[in-house]
Amino acid sequence: MNNLFDVNDQVIVITGGAGVLGSDLARALYGLGAKIAILDLNEIAGDELVVELHKKPGQAISLKTNILEEDSIAAAADEVVNRFGRIDCLINAGGGNHPKATTGPDLSFFDVPKEAFQFVSDLNLLGTVLPSQVIGKIIAKQESGIILNISSMNAFRPLTRIPAYSAAKAAVSNFTQWLAVHLAQEYSPKIRVNAIAPGFFLTNQNRFLLTDEKTGELTTRGKQIIDHTPQGRFGDPEDLIGTVVWLLSPASIFITGVVVPVDGGFSAFSGV
Ligand code: NAD
Secondary structure, eight states, X not given: OTTTTOOTTOEEEEETXXXXXXXXXHHHXXXXXXXXXXXXXXXXXXXXXXXXXXXXXXXXXXXXXXXXXXXXXXXXXXXXXXXXXXXXXXXXXXXXXXXXXXXXXXXXXXXXXXXXXXXXXXXXXXXXXXXXXXXXXXXXXXXXXXEEEEOOGGGTSOOTTOHHHHHHHHHHHXXXXXXXXXXXXXXXXXXXXXXXXXXXXXXXXXXXXXXXXXXXXXXXXXXXXXXXXXTOSOBOGGGGHHHHHHHHSGGGTTOOSOEEEESTTGXXXXXX
């Protein structure tokens, strides 16, 4: 039982690790003894996080990485292997939406620029696929390891206003299942691929949709979300930790290809 939820000494790469959700996962996993590599485009935030982590004993590195460029991911992966000798887990936490791909009174769906749609689609889908190719290859050679993707509520049923993000996250869930089967069948049954689908967490990506910029009060959309969440609140990034530790540890050894909602009941509620 003692080893069931053990992530001590695991080498865990977190793309988007300097973001709100990724950094909270990094803090928690570092605290549990994992060796952490933050791969994020925002080098300053990544470096600051590592300085913060190193105030407690442990090992962490920050590597400026663009998850949309294979060379950049490969260079970072090489550094991680040089430093820590292997990669046990990849958490694909890089992703997000873009205001120009969000419909509303000022932007009809018919006028969403192709570039904005493509940006969101690429960031979430390709930004999951490319690290899974580059780092997945290392994991395949090792014949064991875990890939954990971040999907969304939008993957089950799309939310209004965010067509690109919804479609991209549905693709991330689908890809999670595909990759789980592929890696287990073609490389090793000891490789597992799962995803979490967080509900609504107040972060930079959605703050402008859920709260009023000036007053900080909930917008109509923010209120609708709370009303549709049986637990009656937004999630706290720390609410993800238990599920992530479970999916990265031997406790979930026979689980691959699943997308676990962490949503306060949002996806279970019909609205009536
Ligand atoms: P965030 O914006 O705080 O973090 C995203 C991080 O990704 C940032 O640090 C950013 O610098 C990095 N990034 C962006 N483009 C990059 C690129 N090309 N290469 C490397 N790094 C890049 O967002 P978050 O809320 O922490 O979200 C993390 C993940 O969780 C995303 O996939 C998001 O879609 C998903 N998610 C968030 C919520 C929520 O409520 N916040 C809900 C469901 C899913």
